Amino acid sequence: MQLDELPAITDDQLRPCDGCGCKILHAGPTFWLLRPVRAVVDLASCRERFGLAMLFHGNEVIARQFAARPLARTFDQAPFGGTGEILLCEHCACTRPVASLIPVETAHG
Ligand SMILES: [Zn+2]
Helix, strand or coil: CCHHHCCCCCHHHCCCCCCCCCCCCCCCCCEEEECCCEEEECHHHHHHHHHHHHHCCCCHHHHHHHCCCCCEEEECCCCCCCCCCEEEEHHHHHHCCHHHHCCHHHHCC
């Protein structure tokens, strides 16, 4: 695939690295634009599925068909100024856990 055929990133998406604050290309010509999505398991759904599985003699596949609630849900989809995107230089992307870059009030609130 040629470079011109790849999806473009607009100039307004570029900013200093969210990990180290350095210019995005300081570690090389490649960088990462991530859209992390945090998820949580619905414990009520777990209990429901467990009960249904027992009802169907341990068959979790059938239990899943009768479950009324999804097993998990997502939240915290846009912690970075509403974009939900983390921009990382190559070095930070390879060395820092993504969850450590999420603002604390969002990650634990
Ligand atoms: Zn960095």
